[in-house]
Amino acid sequence: DEVKDAIRFYRQSFENPNSIPPVAPPKGLQVQLRPYQVQGLNWLHFLDKHGFGGVLADDMGLGKTVQVIAFMLLQKEAGRPETHLVVAPTSLVFNWRAEIQRFAPSLKVLILHGADRSKEWKTFNQYDVVITSYGTLLSDINYLRHFEFGYAFLDESQVVKNISSQRYHAVRLLKSKNRLAITGTPV
Numbered sequence: 001d002e003v004k005d006a007i008r009f010y011r012q013s014f015e016n017p018n019s020i021p022p023v024a025p026p027k028g029l030q031v032q033l034r035p036y037q038v039q040g041l042n043w044l045h046f047l048d049k050h051g052f053g054g055v056l057a058d059d060m061g062l063g064k065t066v067q068v069i070a071f072m073l074l075q076k077e078a079g080r081p082e083t084h085l086v087v088a089p090t091s092l093v094f095n096w097r098a099e100i101q102r103f104a105p106s107l108k109v110l111i112l113h114g115a116d117r118s119k120e121w122k123t124f125n126q127y128d129v130v131i132t133s134y135g136t137l138l139s140d141i142n143y144l145r146h147f148e149f150g151y152a153f154l155d156e157s158q159v160v161k162n163i164s165s166q167r168y169h170a171v172r173l174l175k176s177k178n179r180l181a182i183t184g185t186p187v
Contacts (some may be wrong), residue, residue: 013046020046026073028106031066040067045074047179055157055181064182065099067152073084073104075150076128083124083160086177089156090133096155097131121147134159134167135180149176157181 013019023045033041038055044067047054047104056064058112072084086096093113100107111117112132119140124130124147137144152174154160160168 007051007079010050012174018168020164023074025070026077026104028077029104030075031103031112033066033070034063035181037063037067037070040064044068044071046178048075051178053179053181055183057183059184064184065096065155066103068180068182069100069104069107072129072151073107076107080175081128082152083127083146083147084129084151084153085149085173085174086129086131086153086155087134088131088139089159090135092155093131093133100129110139119143124149127145133169135172137174138166141173145173145175149174149177152176152179153181153182155182156185158185 018179022042025038025041040058040063044054044056048071056067058064068086075082075084088096090113093111097109097111100109107128109125110127110130112130113136117136117140121143130149130184132140132144152171154171160171162168
């Protein structure tokens with residue numbers, strides 16, 4: 001009966017997105033979210049509350065990055081000081097840092113990219129967000145897999161859809177409480 005009740009609850013919640021309880025955007029967010037972005041933040045919070053991973057898929061340029069940044073900040077403001085990992089194409093690594101600095105300057109960021117990058121995973125807990133590229137993830141997975149992240153956010157996640165690829169296998173080795181795929185490319 002308990003399992004049937006849980007399934008019924010999830011079915012109702014997933015069938016009617018308007019039934020997902022709203023969450024107030026984080027106080028430290030330096031931007032006013034658009035209504036559909038608030039709905040996305042509610043969705044991310046709902047998934048987190050129930051321990052689900054998910055996919056945040058929307059057209060390019062509609063603010064998926066700011067929704068994820070708001071979610072990370074919401075986690076921090078709720079007293080969950082975890083270190084999150086953002087894996088993105090090389091061309092977006094510094095964009096992520098710029099967007100975090102612009103919209104959530106209280107989040108402490110470590111860029112894990114380039115020849116002089118640190119390979120000391122034991123210091124990751126000093127940061128709110130570690131940002132790296134898929135290429136760096138491949139090179140550094142042997143030590144990155146030792147740290148347990150709060151969330152692993154996979155930006156442009158279509159690059160890991162091939163289960164035979166090295167990127168896919170590297171992502172599978174990551175330890176995190178949860179994962180979220182982010183894409184503007186239709187599945």
